Amino acid sequence: MTWFLLVPVALAAGTAVSMQFGVNSQLRAVAGGPVAAAAISFIVGTTALVVLTLALNGGLPSFGDVAGAPWWVWTGGLLGAFYVFASVVLTPRLGAATTVAFILTGQVLASIAIDHFGLFRVAAQEATPPRLLGALLIVAGVFLVQRF
Template sequence: MNPAELGMILMAIAAGAMMPIQAGVNSTLALQTHSSTMAAMISFVVGSIALAGVVMAMRLPIPAMGALKVAPWWSWTGGLLGAFFVAASVILVPKLGAATMMATFLAGQLTASVILDHFGWATFPQHDLSPGRVAGVLLLFAGVYLIRRY
């Protein structure tokens, strides 16, 4: 593995580690605001402010309107998908716990990922479904069962 690949793997591990922390932080905020939806909204506002600061610091140009107009309709749904994920995590973490919630999310993520890869949807490179990939997803669901049961 070259240093660039190792850096990407470590970044992915760090991002993955942040997910249960974010769920716990947002769940705490939901307790304080008495609203899961309000906590998710505050999370997105804070994140949007942070990203606006990064964009300004990097001096990224504002995209031309023409480029935005030709983007596929579904490319605009990322924020909605993220809002659902954050809201679901705020609701689920106090009921399921971090391990069950994250294991279940991971099983869902990998199920969707092998389907996206198989068909090459949403600009992903196409990778055929294989027995190994199916077995990997099934093992993730077995992990969900074991984490939840024990």
């Protein structure tokens, strides 16, 4: 896909994350707590992804095919579970905008480090001064969102 088609998908994903924070924080109230809400969210998401995989691939992948993968590729689900759990706990306390702002800051700072060092087999991209300035501006934006 070309860049101009990927940007709207990225923006839609960002919108979905913000919506997910609000929806899951309300789910928490009826599910009996943040862990139950995160679990329900993952069950619904897993079901949707299984259906999509079946529709697009005609079947599920063989776990034997991925068994030889590096150990750290299996942590994605744990990282996602932490992310959803944290959003369920933080959103009612901090508000959606502040929660998203702090999470975005963490994402940008970690992403720059991942790119710079080529972690997780991502193609290395130097942490140039303009990229670091962009991260600093996001941190400044977080301060403004949180304070005003």
